[in-house]
Amino acid sequence: INMSSSVILRVLAASVRIADKSASLVREIMSSGELGIVDKGGQKNLQTKADTSVEKLIRASLLSLFPKLNVIGEEDEALDATADAKAGFDDDVLNKSSPPEYSKLTEDQIVVWVDPLDGTAEFTEGLLDHVTILIGFAVNGEAIGGVINQPFYNYQAGSQAKLGRTIWGLVGLGAFGWNRSEPPTGRRILITTRSHSNELVNLCLSSMSPTAVERQGGAGNKALRVIEGEADAYVFASPGCKKWDTCAPEAILRAVGGQLTDVHGSKIRYDKDIKFPNTGGVIATYRDHQTIINLVPQKVRDELKS
Ligand SMILES: Nc1ncnc2c1ncn2[C@@H]1O[C@H](COP(=O)(O)O)[C@@H](OP(=O)(O)O)[C@H]1O
Ligand SMILES: [Mg+2]
Numbered sequence: 001i002n003m004s005s006s007v008i009l010r011v012l013a014a015s016v017r018i019a020d021k022s023a024s025l026v027r028e029i030m031s032s033g034e035l036g037i038v039d040k041g042g043q044k045n046l047q048t049k050a051d052t053s054v055e056k057l058i059r060a061s062l063l064s065l066f067p068k069l070n071v072i073g074e075e076d077e078a079l080d081a082t083a084d085a086k087a088g089f090d091d092d093v094l095n096k097s098s099p100p101e102y103s104k105l106t107e108d109q110i111v112v113w114v115d116p117l118d119g120t121a122e123f124t125e126g127l128l129d130h131v132t133i134l135i136g137f138a139v140n141g142e143a144i145g146g147v148i149n150q151p152f153y154n155y156q157a158g159s160q161a162k163l164g165r166t167i168w169g170l171v172g173l174g175a176f177g178w179n180r181s182e183p184p185t186g187r188r189i190l191i192t193t194r195s196h197s198n199e200l201v202n203l204c205l206s207s208m209s210p211t212a213v214e215r216q217g218g219a220g221n222k223a224l225r226v227i228e229g230e231a232d233a234y235v236f237a238s239p240g241c242k243k244w245d246t247c248a249p250e251a252i253l254r255a256v257g258g259q260l261t262d263v264h265g266s267k268i269r270y271d272k273d274i275k276f277p278n279t280g281g282v283i284a285t286y287r288d289h290q291t292i293i294n295l296v297p298q299k300v301r302d303e304l305k306s
């Protein structure tokens with residue numbers, strides 16, 4: 001390991017490798033056929049063996065290397081000393097140089113928001129490309145870096161295709177591992193939840209004169225669809241998404257010049273003591289963010305306070 005790399009680059013380099021190991025674990029659990037589905041209560045709020053075991057793996061691996069990090073995960077799993085913590089560091093990350101504004105960060109200044117499996121409902125239904133593993137980094141309440149691992153990327157591309165991919169990014173440095181196709185002008189494809197819809201979610205979408213509405217699982221997946229140009233905005237007028245759903249996607253969007261905010265266009269905060277729900281909803285774009293924000297109807301603005 002290159003000890004001359006900044007702390008944030010070393011944390012990112014480790015997280016890329018930890019996410020890769022987590023992806024293998026998710027694929028193993030899927031092939032075992034024993035998902036161990038538990039209903040956490042509420043609207044399609046499921047947990048599987050993959051959610052809990054990946055969170056344990058990520059937490060143990062990160063804290064064994066960086067004991068002073070603040071790690072907050074969706075499944076709130078206790079630290080498991082038996083979890084295998086040796087993942088190593090990704091060289092592509094270590095070979096970059098840190099943006100100057102982050103080069104002196106210390107472990108204790110970094111809050112890590114972990115969603116061990118995003119798109120769990122779709123995972124249980126076999127919509128495997130909606131599933132991601134999200135590791136996001138926040139400093140001073142802002143999402144600055146993250147990893148999105150898509151464990152089943154290419155699962156329908158034939159047996160010779162390499163399964164899974166990793167996208168990582170840091171504000172000021174850029175994001176890596178993605179491919180954009182530029183959408184035609186005049187198109188407005190909105191992407192939203194498929195499992196957590198309600199009247200307000202639909203009212204917001206129909207007020208925006210979309211050319212199409214796509215319904216897919218996962219905050220990480222939907223942010224990737226926007227980054228890659230398959231959708232023009234991710235619009236979710238609901239308080240259902242939590243900080244671990246949006247931290248890594250927001251950081252990667254910001255790293256490529258996009259934005260992820262609440263429906264008012266206000267910044268989402270990721271401080272370690274903040275409440276988990278994104279009470280102001282979520283809107284993400286690659287460009288023309290304000291155009292979409294301006295189309296949010298008053299009823300949605302009134303019902304979703306920041
Ligand atoms: N009403 C709700 N109740 C619980 N979780 C919700 C929710 N609305 C959204 N979420 C969570 O936000 C993430 C994105 O939602 P969606 O896939 O519907 O767009 C999912 O994360 P997880 O799959 O990690 O739990 C989902 O559970
Ligand atoms: Mg969940």
Ligand SMILES: [Mg+2]
Pocket residue numbers: 115117118119219244245
């Ligand atoms: Mg999630």
Ligand SMILES: [Mg+2]
Pocket residue numbers: 051074115116117118119120
């Ligand atoms: Mg999850």
